Amino acid sequence: MKTFVRLPTPSRRRTDPRSRFRNRLLIGMVAVALLPLLAFAGLAALELDQVSRSTAQATQSAILQDQQNSQAATVAGHAHLVDARLAEIAGDLNTLLVSAYAKSPVGSIPATQPLPPGLSRYEDVMYASDQRDSLVVAGQPAPSDARFAAATLAVMGSLPVQQLRAKYPEIDALWIADPTTGAMRTAPPYDVRRAVDDGRFDPASPPERAGHKVFADSQRRFADTSVWVDPNGPASRVEGTFWTEPYALVSSGRTGVSVWERSADGHLFGMDVSIATLLSQAVAGGASTVTPADVYPMLVSSDGTVLAYGGAFAQDYGVAEGSDPIGSRLPAPKDQAFARSLEQLERTGRSALLHAHLSGVAKEVFAAPVYGSRWVMLTTVPLASLQPELAGLTRGVTAGVHRLFPVMVLPVVILLLGLAFVAATLLSRRMVHPVQALADHAVLEERTRLAREIHDTLAQQLTGIVLELEAADTLIARGSDRARHAVEVARNLARAALQEARRSVWNLRPAPLAATGVIAAIGQEVSDWQDRTGVSARFRPRSVPARPAIAPTAEVALLRVVQEALTNVVRHSHATSVDVDLRALDGELVLTVHDNGVGFDATHDRPRSDCFGIDGMRERVNHAGGTLTVVGAPGNGTTVTARVALTEPVAVAHTA
Incomplete structure (x- = not known):
């Protein structure tokens, strides 16, 4: 016969419930603390990314503004230098030519003065040139x-x-010119025959130059x-001097302008100026900044006449190759807003x-006036040349800002995490006892409720069974x-008690x-x-x-009050x-x-220690949000009154 020996099963080490509860509470509190910390880290990362983008945009705007200010200052500086150069030339015109002429004007020469010898005739003019100057008069002097x-x-x-x-x-x-007769003396000398052939000098129209009324037009520009x-x-302009629009200069045939002044007796005194040389001489002594290759200058008069240009001017303004x-007049730009400005x-x-x-192409045009001649100096710069590339700038700023994350944000997160863990540990240790006490109180309250439920249902029905069996x-x-x-x-009561017990086990609501x-x-x-x-x-x-x-708890409370009150009548009252x-x-x-x-006597008689009656009724009614009063006096019976709130006004009456 075989004998089997049952080996003992090793028992698992049971943790103290309070320690288990405290550990779970600690884990929960740390988890709750981690959520905002993780959210903080995520938001910090997002905020840093947003800061990177906004910083890049702000940096781009600042760089653009700085470039614009630099370009504007450069153009204004160049315009000022040109203005100063023009004023210097106009001043010497007035000082050297006009003042010298005022000492010996035409009116001071005797009327019997003969023409100088050696004049040559060509076409409709007579002329003479030497090493110093050239004199031209009409064919019929x-x-x-x-x-x-x-x-x-x-x-001269x-x-x-x-x-x-x-x-x-x-x-x-x-x-020096006589606008009435067309006589003109020019220094240094020039090829008069070629000037006549090219139409640069027309004795039949003395006020004109190369077919243009340059003197009248320049006076009109300065009228307002x-x-x-x-x-x-x-004012940087020398009073009484005027600057013409570009035309083919009489002496050289090159396109240039003239600064001129009228004497008291009506004669004209002037200097012919090359614009290209003027600009190079004026700007050469000023401070200039390095500009991109696609930047080009432009000079126009107050009438919109082009005096100088460079770079991509022809392409931008549609000038034929x-x-x-x-x-010529500046071609109207297709950009209407720019044209109006x-x-x-x-x-x-x-x-x-x-x-x-x-x-x-989006471009910035920096404009500065040359007041003495009423010209406008412009510099055209592509916008892309002024502002840095945003994507690259954003990457650079983002990389720099993100390098701050492990240096500034991560230590803060780790520090906060440590503080959260320490705080959670201390709080869990301090909270475990009151929370455990609350749990114990809840268990005790549930036990009391179950005792009251058993008293109000099974105990009453079992009491009825006992009474019926005793009567039998x-x-x-x-x-x-x-x-x-x-x-x-008694049998029916037992069945009802069994049904009530099952019902109570299901949801503790009376059947x-x-x-x-x-x-x-x-x-x-x-x-x-x-x-x-x-x-x-x-x-x-x-x-x-x-x-x-009424609330479901109030329904249960009223039914239990009736059951307990009727049970007390049988047990104690002996009422008929x-x-x-x-x-x-009232609601x-x-x-x-x-x-x-x-x-x-409800105020003096103490309830039995094994009876849950009146206290149970009061607890039920109070739990349902109502009130219960018991009024009695020896020999005068007992009245139990329970009040619970109606959740809706009474609409349909039910009376007996």
């Missing part, structure tokens, strides 16, 4: 031409022409003195930054036929309430109690809906009648149970 020749010879002979041209390389020639005023100082726009600038002579789209025993001893009825009642509602359940309870005890009992619901709007009233009053459902028994 006027009486005043001889005097003009003598007076201008004295002026006294001028240091070579020194003056060395000082101003941009000066092509100095000249309310505009083109330098806000930074006194091979044509020279100098001396440029026109306003030409008219008023104010510095401005113009935004344009030329050749499909007595009736059997007497030989009464009613013993069978008592046993039948009659679930089936018929509180009014029918109370009525059935009163009727069954009367049948069991033989005590007269009457239930009267007054002005109460068939199913009053019981009245149960239920009525709606409350009021239950009253009154008997005519022996009564008791």
Whole structure:
């Protein structure tokens, strides 16, 4: 015979419930603390990314602004240098030519002065040239031409022409002209025959040059003195001097301009100036900045005539290949807003930054006025050349900002995490005891509730069974036929108790309430109690809906109050009648149970230690949000009143 020995199973080490609860609480608190920390880290990363983008955009804007300011300052500086150069040239014109002529004007020459000898005739002119200058008069000389020749010879002979041209390389020639007869003396000398052939000099139209009324046009440009005023100082223009539009200069045939002045007797004194040389001489001594290759200058007059240009001018303004726009009106740009701004600038002579789209490219046009000649100096710069590439700048700033994350943000996160862990540990240790006490209290309260439930259901029904069986025993001893009825009642009570026990296990809600509602359940309870005890009992619901709007806990409480009150009548009161009233009053459902028994003093008589009756009823009603009062006096019976709130006003009355 084999014997089997059962080996003991190794027991698992059980952790103290309080330690287990504390550990779980600690884990939960740390997890809750980690969530905002992780959110903080994520938001910090997102914020750093946003800061990177906004910083890159702000940096780009700042760089663009700085570049714009630098370009604007450069253009304004160049315009100022040109203005100063023009003023210097105009000043020497007035000082050397006009003042020298004023000492020996034509009027001071005798009327009998003959024409100088050696004049040659060509076409409709007579001329003479030597190493110093050239004299040109009409083919039919006027009486005043001889005097003009003598007076201008004295002026030119006294001028240091070579020194003056060395000082101003941009000066092509100095000249004195009679606008009435067309007589003109020019230094240095030039090829008069070629000038006549090219139409640069026409004795039939003395006021014109190369077919243009350059002197009248320049006077017209300077007529309005309310505009083109330098806000930074006194007028840079020498009073009485004018600057012409570009034209083919008489002496050299090159395109240039003239600065001229009229003497008191009406003669014209001027200097022919090469614009290209003027700009190079004026700007050479000023500070200039390095500019991109696609930046180009442009010079226009207040009439919109092109005086100089460079770079991509022809492409931006649609100038035909091979044509020279100098001396012509500036072609109207396709960008209408830019065209209007440029026109306003030409008219008023104010510095401005113009935004344009030329050749499909966004460009910035920096403009500065040259007040002395009423010219506008412009520099066109592609916008892309001024601002850095945003994507690359963003990558650079982002890389720099992200390098701050492990240095600044991550240590803060780790520090906060450590503080959160320490705080959670301390709090869990301090909170475990009160939380455990709350849990113990909840368990105790649940046990009390279950005891009350058993007392109000099974105990009462079992009490009824005991009473019925005792009555049956007595009736059997007497030989009464009613013993069978008592046993039948006890059986029904036992079945009801079993059903109630099952129902209570399911959801602790009395079976009659679930089936018929509180009014029918109370009525059935009163009727069954009367049948069991033989005590007269009457239930009267007054002005109460068939199913009053009260909380489920309130329904259970009212039914239990009726059951406990009727049980107390059997146990203690020995009453012969019981009245149960239920009525709606002032938003409350009021239950009253009154008997005519022996009564008791509710303020002095203490309840039995094994009885949950009155205390159980009060706890139930209080738990349902209501109130319970017990009024009694020895010999005057007992009244139990319970009040619970109605959740809705009474609409349909149910009366008995």
